[in-house]
Every structure is written in C-alpha cells, then in structure tokens.
Amino acid sequence: MADSSLMNYKTPVIVFTSVLLLVILYLSPYNNHNFIINNDLVSSNITSSTNSFTQNQNPQDNGTLSVSSTSTSVNTHIREKLTSSAERIEDDLARARAAIREAAQTRNYTSNKVEDFIPRGPTYRNPYAFHQSYIEMEKTFKIWSYKEGELPLVHNGPHSYLYSIEGHFIDEMDSEKNPFAAQSMDEAHAFFLPFSVTNMVSALYKPPSGAREPYIHVVTDYVGVVSKKYRYWNRSTGGDHFMASCHDWAAAVTSETPNNLFKNVIRVLCNANSSETFQPKRDVSLPEISLVTRTLVTSTQSRGSGSNHSILGFFAGGAHGPIRKMLIEHWKDKDDALQVHEYLPKGTDYGELMAKTKFCLCPSGYEVASPRVVEAIHASCVPVIISDHYVLPFSDVLDWSQFSVQIPMEKIPELKSILLAISDDKFLKLQKRVRQVQRHFTVNRPAKRFDVIHMILHSVWLRRLNFHLPA
Ligand SMILES: *[C@@H]1O[C@H](CO)[C@@H](O)[C@H](O)[C@H]1NC(C)=O
Ligand SMILES: *[C@@H]1O[C@H](CO)[C@@H](O)[C@H](O)[C@H]1NC(C)=O
Ligand SMILES: *[C@@H]1O[C@H](CO)[C@@H](O)[C@H](O)[C@H]1NC(C)=O
Ligand SMILES: *[C@@H]1O[C@H](CO)[C@@H](O)[C@H](O)[C@H]1NC(C)=O
Ligand SMILES: *[C@@H]1O[C@H](CO)[C@@H](O)[C@H](O)[C@H]1NC(C)=O
Ligand SMILES: *[C@@H]1O[C@H](CO)[C@@H](O)[C@H](O)[C@H]1NC(C)=O
Numbered sequence: 001m002a003d004s005s006l007m008n009y010k011t012p013v014i015v016f017t018s019v020l021l022l023v024i025l026y027l028s029p030y031n032n033h034n035f036i037i038n039n040d041l042v043s044s045n046i047t048s049s050t051n052s053f054t055q056n057q058n059p060q061d062n063g064t065l066s067v068s069s070t071s072t073s074v075n076t077h078i079r080e081k082l083t084s085s086a087e088r089i090e091d092d093l094a095r096a097r098a099a100i101r102e103a104a105q106t107r108n109y110t111s112n113k114v115e116d117f118i119p120r121g122p123t124y125r126n127p128y129a130f131h132q133s134y135i136e137m138e139k140t141f142k143i144w145s146y147k148e149g150e151l152p153l154v155h156n157g158p159h160s161y162l163y164s165i166e167g168h169f170i171d172e173m174d175s176e177k178n179p180f181a182a183q184s185m186d187e188a189h190a191f192f193l194p195f196s197v198t199n200m201v202s203a204l205y206k207p208p209s210g211a212r213e214p215y216i217h218v219v220t221d222y223v224g225v226v227s228k229k230y231r232y233w234n235r236s237t238g239g240d241h242f243m244a245s246c247h248d249w250a251a252a253v254t255s256e257t258p259n260n261l262f263k264n265v266i267r268v269l270c271n272a273n274s275s276e277t278f279q280p281k282r283d284v285s286l287p288e289i290s291l292v293t294r295t296l297v298t299s300t301q302s303r304g305s306g307s308n309h310s311i312l313g314f315f316a317g318g319a320h321g322p323i324r325k326m327l328i329e330h331w332k333d334k335d336d337a338l339q340v341h342e343y344l345p346k347g348t349d350y351g352e353l354m355a356k357t358k359f360c361l362c363p364s365g366y367e368v369a370s371p372r373v374v375e376a377i378h379a380s381c382v383p384v385i386i387s388d389h390y391v392l393p394f395s396d397v398l399d400w401s402q403f404s405v406q407i408p409m410e411k412i413p414e415l416k417s418i419l420l421a422i423s424d425d426k427f428l429k430l431q432k433r434v435r436q437v438q439r440h441f442t443v444n445r446p447a448k449r450f451d452v453i454h455m456i457l458h459s460v461w462l463r464r465l466n467f468h469l470p471a
Contacts, residue, residue: 085186096136103132137461144188157196163246164291197245215253244268270369275389284459287393290371299351300379312337315361323363354379403433
C-alpha cells in the first residue's frame with residue numbers, strides 16, 4: 001500500500017539482527033565522569049569468557065565495554081540534593097545502565113524480589129544484560145501518556161485483525177492500571193503520544209486518493225498542542241517521546257511531517273523497513289499480530305501443536321509484492337512437501353496446517369512485516385523469514401538465528417533443498433526455542449511480565465537508555 005518511492009536509501013543486507021552500535025555518552029551532573037559504552041547494552045557479548053549463551057554475530061562488534069568509570073551508584077544523600085526533575089531522571093537511567101553493565105559482567109542479576117522468569121539460553125543475545133535491563137525497567141521506568149486528544153483518533157486503536165497490536169498497546173499505555181504509568185509528568189522518563197494512525201486512516205480516508213496529508217496534519221497538530229502546553233517536548237525536541245502504530249503508512253506519515261518534526265521520536269512501527277525511514281537505533285520494530293476478532297489470540301494460538309509435523313513447508317497467501325510473487329511463481333501447487341498456495345485448498349484450516357508444518361514461510365508482502373511470523377511462533381512452527389531490510393522485532397534482545405531460518409529472496413528457487421538440509425536434530429532445537437519465545441509474542445490484557453506489550457516497552461526503554469536529556 002505504502003508508496004516507498006519517496007525514500008530511496010540503500011542498505012545492502014537484510015537486517016535480521018539489529019546490533020545497535022550505540023554510543024551512550026553519559027555526562028553525570030554531579031561528578032562529570034564520562035561513561036562511554038560503545039555498543040548496545042543488551043545485545044553485546046560483553047564478557048569474553050567461554051560462554052555458550054552469548055553469541056555475537058556482528059564481526060565489528062567485539063562485545064567489549066569501554067567504561068571509564070564504574071562508580072555510577074549514587075548514594076541517597078547526593079540523590080536528595082538533586083533538584084531538577086531532569087537530573088533525577090538522568091540519574092535513574094545512569095543507575096540502570098550501571099546495573100545492566102554489572103549483571104553482564106558478573107553473569108548474574110540483582111533484584112529485590114523473587115524472579116518468576118529468568119531468561120537464559122542461546123535464544124537471548126545476552127541473557128544477563130537483558131534480564132537485568134528488564135528488572136531495571138520494572139523498577140524505574142515511568143511513562144506519561146498524554147491525556148490530550150479525543151476519540152476516535154486518539155486514545156483508541158484497532159483491536160482485531162492485522163493492526164490490532166496498535167489498539168492494545170495504546171490501551172495499555174493509557175490504562176490507569178499500567179504499572180509503568182507516571183503519577184506526574186515530572187516523574188516521567190518517557191512520554192507517549194497516544195494517537196492511532198490506523199484510526200486516522202479509517203476515519204479520514206477518502207477514496208481513491210491515498211494522500212497522506214490529512215494524517216500528517218493530525219499528528220503535527222497533536223505535537224503542536226502538547227508542545228505548547230507542556231515543556232517536555234521542547235526539553236528533548238521529542239527525543240524522550242514515543243508513538244506506536246502498525247499501519248503501513250505510519251512510517252511515512254511521521255517522517256513527512258513539516259520540519260521533520262518526528263526526527264528524534266522513538267517510533268514503534270510494524271513497517272520496520274531499514275531501507276526506508278526506519279532507523280533501528282532509534283525506532284522499535286513492532287510485531288504484526290493478527291488477532292481473531294474479539295479475542296486475544298491468533299488463528300494458530302488455540303490449536304496446540306501435535307507432534308505430527310508431516311508438512312515440510314507451508315505458505316498460503318496472495319502474490320503481494322515481489323518476494324511473494326517470486327515464491328508463488330516457483331512453488332505454487334508444485335510440491336507435496338513444500339506447500340505453497342495462493343488460496344487455501346477447500347476444506348483446510350490455516351491454523352491447523354501451520355501446526356502440522358515444520359517450517360512456516362513468512363515472506364514479506366507489500367510491506368516487510370508479516371503476521372505469519374507470530375502465527376508460526378504460536379503454532380510451534382519454525383518461521384522462515386524471506387525478506388529484505390526487515391528489522392525483526394526484539395532483535396536487540398533475541399537472537400533470531402536460534403529460532404528461525406532466514407532466506408534471502410534470491411534463494412527462493414533453492415527453498416526446498418535448504419529446508420531439507422536442516423537435520424531433525426537442528427529442527428527440534430529450533431522448535432524448542434520457538435516455544436521458548438512464545439511468551440514474548442503473546443498478547444495479554446492487562447499485559448504481563450515478558451509478554452509482547454512489555455517486550456515492546458522494553459525496546460522503548462533500551463532506546464530511552466541511549467538518549468540523554470540536554471543539560
Ligand atoms: C563472543 O563470545 C563467545 C563466547 O565467549 C566467543 O566465542 C566469540 O568469539 C565472541 N564473539 C566476538 C565477536 O568476540
Ligand atoms: C574492541 O573494540 C574497541 C573499540 O572498537 C577497542 O578499543 C578494543 O581494543 C577492542 N577490544 C578487543 C579485545 O578487540
Ligand atoms: C545470582 O543471584 C541470585 C540472586 O541475587 C543469587 O540467589 C544466586 O546465588 C546468584 N548466583 C550466582 C551463581 O552467583
Ligand atoms: C516550545 O517551543 C515552541 C516553538 O519554539 C513554542 O512555540 C512553544 O511555546 C514552546 N513551548 C513551551 C511550553 O514553552
Ligand atoms: C501424520 O499426518 C499425516 C497426514 O495428515 C498422516 O498421513 C500420518 O499417518 C500421520 N502420522 C502419524 C504418526 O500420526
Ligand atoms: C523496503 O524498502 C525498500 C526501499 O524503499 C523497497 O525497495 C522495498 O520494496 C521495501 N520492502 C518492502 C517489503 O516493502
């Protein structure tokens with residue numbers, strides 16, 4: 001749907017693992033120590049001891065942390081002296097960074113409560129850093145969701161079908177029961193702009209024009225209102241603000257605003273095409289989850305998976321976009337083991353077929369994201385990602401190579417031999433880890449620890465940790 005011709009950046013490779021080579025420059029307000037962390041806190045190798053848990057795929061990222069001081073823990077005495085809210089907030093974040101570094105170094109965690117889930121194993125790029133980062137988020141992170149704006153464009157969103165994650169996420173952020181809700185704006189580390197691009201398109205779309213001006217106008221207006229009324233937008237020029245949308249057009253709508261208004265905003269988007277405006281270091285890849293109407297489950301989630309995985313590979317869907325077109329041209333109705341259909345055969349059930357399949361094909365369509373990725377995960381089917389420039393959700397935390405197969409478009413003709421070459425042993429390992437990540441792709445209302453909503457928030461938290469408020 002989206003017109004991508006406006007943006008013509010070229011990144012040559014598929015971005016499966018967005019190693020965030022982030023530079024955090026922390027200038028402490030009271031001791032002037034510089035902390036330079038030259039790679040992402042959570043995805044890095046960090047310790048170089050013999051550890052089968054961490055895997056580093058980016059050859060440039062040697063995983064070392066260069067930190068010029070370790071004394072970030074501030075005693076309460078100094079803390080009491082911090083007067084401005086911006087200082088207090090930066091102090092919170094500095095302590096969180098220090099705790100994450102320490103956990104990565106000691107390969108353990110510190111928590112003031114009993115941990116009911118401990119992420120471990122090769123599924124996580126750095127399980128210790130991730131776990132501690134998550135603990136710190138729960139302890140510290142406070143979000144202000146702006147109250148301005150009216151239904152249906154603000155404070156609401158779609159709750160079923162393709163874009164449903166948008167509505168559920170907005171609800172959770174707006175909810176009084178949100179454990180991350182700030183009591184006051186001064187206390188907030190991040191600010192949420194609760195508008196729904198999907199609802200804007202539903203309410204304002206006038207066929208046959210696909211013009212985006214009406215939506216650009218609404219989001220620009222919204223920022224205008226909150227930046228006039230409160231000082232927080234101006235304080236960070238939007239850098240501690242975030243928005244979320246699963247609509248294909250949300251990336252363009254927010255990047256085509258006058259004066260590039262959203263240039264610092266953390267954009268949480270399903271349309272995570274790094275070859276367009278999506279920037280993995282600043283933006284967050286939002287999983288596309290097609291929920292069955294009025295439920296919180298996907299079409300595969302309720303099936304349960306029998307152990308009879310008699311189909312090697314499976315895909316059913318339209319020939320949208322060049323990747324699917326190629327897939328269908330090569331494989332449509334040609335092979336019993338590798339089942340590729342444009343339309344589901346009569347009398348068959350999509351969810352059941354996925355649950356019977358070893359490898360579920362998830363090619364990009366008109367846009368990079370596909371609801372099939374999450375459907376496959378819930379069917380305990382190993383996702384086969386066929387995509388270019390797709391930044392996979394949570395790839396700063398999860399090592400997708402441990403629970404999915406990634407195949408570049410050019411290899412579509414060799415698809416069957418590639419899948420056949422994966423041993424049963426390897427398949428069972430991949431599948432075990434698919435089951436392990438199911439919780440991270442599950443929608444709960446209210447949200448639960450480590451579920452999809454809180455994983456999205458954790459992605460926002462990581463990016464917030466890498467942003468420093470101007471003094
Ligand atoms: C990351 O750590 C592992 C385990 O210690 C090691 O084998 C690997 O070489 C490291 N990767 C890099 C890029 O340093
Ligand atoms: C890792 O990279 C940093 C900066 O890129 C460099 O200073 C350091 O010497 C490297 N360490 C190793 C062990 O290669
Ligand atoms: C890791 O930390 C937990 C909680 O602080 C503690 O109970 C446990 O003994 C530690 N494990 C190791 C190996 O140090
Ligand atoms: C923020 O900056 C804009 C543009 O400079 C200005 O119009 C607005 O009044 C400022 N907001 C506040 C709360 O001062
Ligand atoms: C698995 O399913 C296939 C096709 O539905 C069937 O032919 C086969 O007998 C089943 N095998 C087992 C072990 O249930
Ligand atoms: C991603 O962006 C590039 C550059 O605009 C475009 O060529 C490609 O088709 C996009 N991918 C998808 C699946 O839309």
